[in-house]
Amino acid sequence: MSESPLVSIESLPRRIGATVRVGGWVTHHRAKGKLAFLVVRDGTGTVQCVVSKADVGDAAFDAASALTIESSLVAEGEVRADPRSPSGVELGVKSLRPVGASPDYPITPKEHGDAFLMEHRHLWLRSSRQHAVLRIRHEVERAVMDFLHDEGFIRFDTPILTPCAAEGTSNLFATEYFDLGKAYLAQTGQLYVEAGMMSLGRVYCFGPTFRAEKSKTRRHLCEFWMVEPEAAFVDHDGNLDLQQRMFSFVVERCLERRRAELTLLERDLAALERVKPPFPRITYDDALARIAAAATEEMPALSWGEDLGAPHEVFLSNQFDRPVFVERYPAAIKAFYMQPDPARPEVVLCADMLAPGFGEIIGGSQRIFDEALLRRRLEEHGLDAGNYRWYLDLRKYGSVPHSGFGMGIERAVLWITGLSHVREAIPFSRTLYRIYP
RNA sequence: UCCCCGGUAGCUCAGUUGGUUAGAGCGGCUGACUGUUAAUCAGUAGGUCGAAGGUUCGAGUCCUUCCCGGGGAGCCA
Numbered sequence: 401m402s403e404s405p406l407v408s409i410e411s412l413p414r415r416i417g418a419t420v421r422v423g424g425w426v427t428h429h430r431a432k433g434k435l436a437f438l439v440v441r442d443g444t445g446t447v448q449c450v451v452s453k454a455d456v457g458d459a460a461f462d463a464a465s466a467l468t469i470e471s472s473l474v475a476e477g478e479v480r481a482d483p484r485s486p487s488g489v490e491l492g493v494k495s496l497r498p499v500g501a502s503p504d505y506p507i508t509p510k511e512h513g514d515a516f517l518m519e520h521r522h523l524w525l526r527s528s529r530q531h532a533v534l535r536i537r538h539e540v541e542r543a544v545m546d547f548l549h550d551e552g553f554i555r556f557d558t559p560i561l562t563p564c565a566a567e568g569t570s571n572l573f574a575t576e577y578f579d580l581g582k583a584y585l586a587q588t589g590q591l592y593v594e595a596g597m598m599s600l601g602r603v604y605c606f607g608p609t610f611r612a613e614k615s616k617t618r619r620h621l622c623e624f625w626m627v628e629p630e631a632a633f634v635d636h637d638g639n640l641d642l643q644q645r646m647f648s649f650v651v652e653r654c655l656e657r658r659r660a661e662l663t664l665l666e667r668d669l670a671a672l673e674r675v676k677p678p679f680p681r682i683t684y685d686d687a688l689a690r691i692a693a694a695a696t697e698e699m700p701a702l703s704w705g706e707d708l709g710a711p712h713e714v715f716l717s718n719q720f721d722r723p724v725f726v727e728r729y730p731a732a733i734k735a736f737y738m739q740p741d742p743a744r745p746e747v748v749l750c751a752d753m754l755a756p757g758f759g760e761i762i763g764g765s766q767r768i769f770d771e772a773l774l775r776r777r778l779e780e781h782g783l784d785a786g787n788y789r790w791y792l793d794l795r796k797y798g799s800v801p802h803s804g805f806g807m808g809i810e811r812a813v814l815w816i817t818g819l820s821h822v823r824e825a826i827p828f829s830r831t832l833y834r835i836y837p
Numbered sequence: 838u839c840c841c842c843g844g845u846a847g848c849u850c851a852g853u854u855g856g857u858u859a860g861a862g863c864g865g866c867u868g869a870c871u872g873u874u875a876a877u878c879a880g881u882a883g884g885u886c887g888a889a890g891g892u893u894c895g896a897g898u899c900c901u902u903c904c905c906g907g908g909g910a911g912c913c914a
Contacts, residue, residue, distance in 0.1 A: 430872095504865080
């Protein structure tokens with residue numbers, strides 16, 4: 401049985417009548433007296449393998465009947481068309497070789513609680529829903545990189561170990577760095593990507609970022625993946641245009657290539673099909689007015705200068721049928737590096753992209769051009785300019801107008817798949833009270 | 838850090854006003870069955886009721902403290 405190569409289950413509908421070998425794991429197991437049904441997954445798809453005692457003999461039939469959930473096997477048989485099969489085919493087994501046993505597999509076809517499933521995340525990954533989510537995550541990541549590549553962006557990998565806080569001193573994971581004191585896990589690659597932009601024009605980083613926030617919500621992870629493009633000679637309007645085209649491209653790609661997975665997850669495809677530019681834009685001031693008009697106890701009205709909370713973002717995002725930009729926030733509640741609006745210096749040229757029913761997926765801004773203003777902002781934010789010498793150099797030597805943004809991969813995957821929690825959008829999530837497995 | 842909810846069989850849960858020997862479904866195991874789709878049927882094993890202390894004739898149930906988990910807020914992507 402070791403001579404002919406294995407074929408993918410995905411390819412079986414094109415091989416009706418052929419005798420093939422497949423290898424994989426048993427996902428469902430139904431044995432009758434002289435007939436056994438084994439549903440086998442190989443990563444590309446699933447197929448029902450039909451084992452008949454008359455065809456394979458007593459010993460092989462008993463071995464097949466004894467296979468438990470998630471045991472692995474190699475099966476050889478004939479691909480048969482069958483109208484009862486979801487894929488249209490099944491495998492009439494001629495011989496079968498168990499590979500790895502699977503006694504007491506803890507995850508059953510019945511319901512389980514979140515805590516139990518997260519405790520068994522390494523096994524939960526094998527279930528059909530997780531399988532679909534991870535394939536969509538892959539498609540999102542690949543689509544992002546394809547889009548940016550086609551737009552002339554160079555991938556620019558930024559450091560994960562950094563010497564100081566990029567945006568603030570709290571919320572950082574610290575570690576010892578030889579004799580040089582503390583190092584911190586990056587909570588953004590943005591400042592470094594600005595240096596890359598000055599060299600390559602259009603760059604992006606794509607990697608894990610770390611936030612030691614004590615957040616316990618369905619939107620937060622302590623370790624998450626973010627893509628952060630940065631482009632020279634792009635202003636605020638150009639920045640928003642890039643964002644809406646990128647997100648639309650990603651969603652369209654998922655609809656095109658992962659429709660089966662989205663359907664399995666019961667995602668409302670019409671909501672995804674509406675994701676096309678241009679996205680509506682409202683200002684922070686507009687947002688406050690809309691909130692005031694609909695204020696409730698859970699979503700209190702805000703006075704100018706207060707930041708939007710999660711309930712406000714959900715409310716605003718639900719006012720539109722596609723993602724919406726909320727732009728021009730007060731400078732005081734935003735990061736130090738954001739460019740003031742020349743027409744109104746108390747607000748900055750930034751925007752958050754809120755996805756319907758969810759909230760922020762992208763945050764971005766035009767960056768400060770002028771070295772003196774940047775230095776002043778560092779002081780106002782209580783940051784030590786000495787730690788930012790290299791960042792100030794970027795303005796000292798050939799500063800250009802530039803903009804960038806960060807998109808959270810898990811949040812994008814969550815919204816596209818319709819999941820309820822970001823921890824399912826990454827293979828192994830890192831949350832406040834769980835680091836196992 | 839704050840607020841809310843939960844912890845009973847491997848899993849998901851029920852357990853009345855405090856009352857005798859703690860229950861169900863699923864899963865496991867044994868057996869039957871040649872077309873099953875979460876197969877069905879019969880039988881069977883399986884419990885430190887999160888922990889400690891307290892009240893009581895009597896605690897899964899009431900009280901106190903602690904531990905663990907879930908959701909939300911703040912903060913953020």
